[in-house]
Amino acid sequence: MREVLLRRILLLVPLLWVVSTAVFALLHLIPGDPVDFMVGENATLDRKAELTAAYGLDRPLFLDVEALGEPGPIGGRFARAVTDTQYAGFYRALFTGELRSLHTRRSVWDTLGDRFPETLRLAGCALLVSILLAVPLGTLAAWRRGSWVDQASMAGALVGVSMPNFWLGPLLILVFAVELGWLPVSGSTAPGAIVLPAVTLGLGMSAILTRITRASVLETLHADYVRTARAKGVSEVGALFRHALRAALLPVITIVGLQFGALLTGSIITEEIFGWPGIGREVIQAIRSRDFPMVQGCVLLIATTYVAVNTVTDVAYTLADPRVRLDDR
Numbered sequence: 102m103r104e105v106l107l108r109r110i111l112l113l114v115p116l117l118w119v120v121s122t123a124v125f126a127l128l129h130l131i132p133g134d135p136v137d138f139m140v141g142e143n144a145t146l147d148r149k150a151e152l153t154a155a156y157g158l159d160r161p162l163f164l165d166v167e168a169l170g171e172p173g174p175i176g177g178r179f180a181r182a183v184t185d186t187q188y189a190g191f192y193r194a195l196f197t198g199e200l201r202s203l204h205t206r207r208s209v210w211d212t213l214g215d216r217f218p219e220t221l222r223l224a225g226c227a228l229l230v231s232i233l234l235a236v237p238l239g240t241l242a243a244w245r246r247g248s249w250v251d252q253a254s255m256a257g258a259l260v261g262v263s264m265p266n267f268w269l270g271p272l273l274i275l276v277f278a279v280e281l282g283w284l285p286v287s288g289s290t291a292p293g294a295i296v297l298p299a300v301t302l303g304l305g306m307s308a309i310l311t312r313i314t315r316a317s318v319l320e321t322l323h324a325d326y327v328r329t330a331r332a333k334g335v336s337e338v339g340a341l342f343r344h345a346l347r348a349a350l351l352p353v354i355t356i357v358g359l360q361f362g363a364l365l366t367g368s369i370i371t372e373e374i375f376g377w378p379g380i381g382r383e384v385i386q387a388i389r390s391r392d393f394p395m396v397q398g399c400v401l402l403i404a405t406t407y408v409a410v411n412t413v414t415d416v417a418y419t420l421a422d423p424r425v426r427l428d429d430r
Contacts, residue, residue, distance in 0.1 A: 107364075109230075109408070109412050113405065115409050116404065116406065116408065117404060119400060120401065121191075121195075121397060121399060121400070121401055122188075124396065124397050124400045124401075125188060125191060125393075125397060126395050128391075128396055128397070129162055129187075129393075130221070131388075131391065133391050134149075134158075134391065135156075135158065135203050135204075135390065135391040135392065135393065136149050136152045136153050136156075136158065137149070137385070138204070138389075138390045138391055139152060139203070139204060153230055156203060157187060157189070157190050157406075160185060160186055160187050160190070161185075161186050161187070162187050162188060163170045163186055163188050164188060187232070191380055191393075191394070191397065194394070196374065198210070200394050200397075200398055201394060202387075202392055202394060202395050203390075203391075203392050203393065203394060204328075204390055204392055209394050209395055209396065209397075209398035212395070212398075213380060213383070213398055214385065215378075216378060216379050216380045216382075216383050217290070217379070217380050217402060218374070219289060219377065219378050219379040220365060220368055220379030221383060222295065223295060223298055223299060223302065223331045223368055223372070223377060223379060224302070224361060224364040224365055224368060226276075226295055226299035226303070226362075227299045227300075227301075227302035227303040227368075228303065228357070228361055228364060229299075229303070230299050230300055230302075230303030230304070231303040231304070231306040231307035231310055231360070232310070233359070234304075234311070235306075235307040235308075235309075235310030235311040235313075235314055236305040236310070236314055236353070237316025238254045238257070238258075238307075238311050238314075239254070239310065239311040239312070239313070239315040239317075240314060240318050241254065242254040242255065242311070242315045243314070243315045243316075243318035243319045243322060244318070244322075246319065248399065251315075253313070254311060254399075255311075255312070255315070257308070257311075257394075258308040258309075258311040258312050259308070260305075260308070261304050261305055261307060261308025261311075262305065262308040262309060264304065264305065264424075265305075266301055266302065266305065266371050266374070267370050267374065269301050269303045269304065269305075270370075270371055270374040270375065271299070271374065272299070273297045273300065273301060274286055274297060274374075274375075277297060278297065284296050284297055286375075286376075287375050287376030287377075288375075288376055288377075288378075289377055289378055294375075297375060298368075298371050298374075298375040298377055301371050301374075301375075302364055302368060302371050306360045306363075306364065309356065309360065310353065310356055312362070313352055313353055313356050314349065314353055316352075317349035317350075317352045317353060320349070320351045321349045323402050354414060355414065358410055358411055358413070358414025359411070359414075361410050362406070362407035362410050362411065364409065365381075365403050365406060368381040369381035369382075369385060371385055373385050379382065380399050380402065380403070383395065383399060384396060384399045384400075387399065401403070403405065
């Protein structure tokens with residue numbers, strides 16, 4: 102297992118390089134100049150040129166063609182053409198810990214250190230909501246296949262999948278915050294503030310998880326070991342939960358691991374709707390203001406977390422079913 106985990110960590114390096122390079126290139130294709138957002142469109146040209154040079158935004162993106170034509174050894178010219186670019190400057194700032202927001206000049210990692218725990222808290226609560234809803238409903242639907250419970254569960258799952266977060270969130274705010282006044286509209290400090298955004302994120306995932314749980318439990322209910330357990334006198338409920346459900350957890354764990362990563366990215370819209378102070382809201386604000394370092398830092402953090410969650414999911418396989426070895430995955 103140790104060798105497999107080490108291999109996953111080593112594979113993380115080229116993955117993050119590809120992600121960071123793609124994000125860097127795409128950000129510079131977006132129309133708009135970060136300097137215009139800092140000083141306004143009415144600022145003088147000298148002031149704009151001064152800030153552009155101060156932040157290195159006047160340098161070439163990937164290759165300084167003019168440096169290649171300068172006199173001197175070809176090796177030195179190529180080195181200058183590559184290192185004196187915005188792309189190289191981004192990695193220098195990244196590795197030296199000097200990656201800073203263009204607008205606040207605060208360290209990107211300090212900002213994300215304040216925001217990321219809030220996003221994890223929201224994603225964790227949403228995951229808990231989805232599991233508490235989906236696993237019992239999916240198991241009960243499989244146990245009572247064809248009954249009204251099964252049909253109601255599948256109908257509810259279909260409705261949950263069909264409701265986007267940008268519609269469900271304002272609906273929950275209108276009902277439970279505005280009309281009933283039970284919960285706060287936005288923010289994260291008031292009591293119960295996490296309920297509405299967690300339910301908004303968790304309902305969509307629970308709909309998918311319910312269907313996966315039902316299909317997996319249905320498959321294991323007809324397995325030989327479950328029939329053997331019934332023949333030995335194990336009750337129907339015991340055979341369902343002690344034997345069928347445990348064996349059915351492997352595909353459920355897979356979906357939970359994948360969806361947790363999706364919750365981190367899906368929280369972007371939800372955080373904006375509910376004013377939740379997480380990295381999702383930070384990403385939107387950074388994109389609006391063309392704060393390139395902040396966007397790149399957020400994406401790198403999300404990508405790293407996504408890979409880490411999938412690695413933990415693979416380890417969880419061995420805990421759910423000892424027959425599965427991590428070395429085989």
